[in-house]
Amino acid sequence: MMKNKPVVIGVTGGTASGKTTVSHAIFDHFSKNSVLLLEQDSYYKDQSKMTMAQRRAVNYDHPLAFDTDRLIQDLKKLLKRQAIDKPIYDYKVLNRSAEVIHEEPRDVIILEGILILDDPRLRDLMDIKVFVDTDDDVRIIRRIQRDMRERDRTLTNIIDQYLTTVKPMYHQFVEPTKRYADLIVPDGGKNQVAIDLLVTKVRDILQKKQTIN
Numbered sequence: 001m002m003k004n005k006p007v008v009i010g011v012t013g014g015t016a017s018g019k020t021t022v023s024h025a026i027f028d029h030f031s032k033n034s035v036l037l038l039e040q041d042s043y044y045k046d047q048s049k050m051t052m053a054q055r056r057a058v059n060y061d062h063p064l065a066f067d068t069d070r071l072i073q074d075l076k077k078l079l080k081r082q083a084i085d086k087p088i089y090d091y092k093v094l095n096r097s098a099e100v101i102h103e104e105p106r107d108v109i110i111l112e113g114i115l116i117l118d119d120p121r122l123r124d125l126m127d128i129k130v131f132v133d134t135d136d137d138v139r140i141i142r143r144i145q146r147d148m149r150e151r152d153r154t155l156t157n158i159i160d161q162y163l164t165t166v167k168p169m170y171h172q173f174v175e176p177t178k179r180y181a182d183l184i185v186p187d188g189g190k191n192q193v194a195i196d197l198l199v200t201k202v203r204d205i206l207q208k209k210q211t212i213n
């Protein structure tokens with residue numbers, strides 16, 4: 001019997017708004033074999049041929065930093081119930097790793113990233129679009145803590161990057177995509193009502209798809 005098209009949930013918002021936390025909270029409500037998490041960051045362009053100095057100079061908050069064609073190609077494959085080889089991103093070396101993760105298609109795909117609603121081709125593949133809305137001051141505090149702890153960054157480097165690219169790109173490219181969201185979630189992963197609503201909606205879509213076929 002032909003399997004139904006998977007449900008695609010897009011989760012966006014500024015850096016450190018809580019996208020990953022929300023995505024994991026949704027993920028935890030389903031069985032591991034039925035949900036796939038796809039991070040837009042995995043699809044940063046390959047920078048193997050660049051020096052470390054050149055990599056440091058890249059604007060990672062601009063739509064052109066991403067290999068969006070490959071992301072769309074992979075998402076379309078998953079929608080056709082085909083497996084993909086997902087790239088792995090390493091924030092410490094500012095590049096994709098040489099390895100990939102083989103991912104089997106799943107009933108629910110959660111696509112998470114700062115610019116997933118910027119490209120209409122990606123938006124068109126989503127069933128539910130979510131914008132995690134967190135104040136800028138809270139986000140920069142979280143980013144400092146996280147990037148020093150997990151991404152091998154110094155305070156000076158984080159502040160400099162934030163002021164030169166992260167903040168202006170947020171206002172130019174990320175925040176304007178809020179208008180495309182079906183749901184705006186304040187408080188991110190701690191917003192239990194929003195998480196419950198999303199889980200209920202996903203279950204509803206899955207059930208309808210099963211009934212139709």
Ligand SMILES: Nc1ncnc2c1ncn2[C@@H]1O[C@H](COP(=O)(O)OP(=O)(O)O)[C@@H](O)[C@H]1O
Binds near residue numbers: 013015016017018021
């Ligand atoms: N509601 C919250 N309260 C406190 N800390 C949070 C909350 N949501 C996320 N964080 C923390 O903030 C950091 C960034 O959150 P994350 O979900 O990774 O954001 P994003 O994926 O949008 O970059 C992480 O260290 C996470 O643990």
Ligand SMILES: Nc1ccn([C@@H]2O[C@H](COP(=O)(O)O)[C@@H](O)[C@H]2O)c(=O)n1
Binds near residue numbers: 015044091095113
């Ligand atoms: N080499 C890189 C690649 C990306 N970034 C930053 O990551 C942010 C997106 O990830 P979130 O988990 O915070 O959504 C983005 O704002 C980039 O600036 C980086 O610093 N270095």
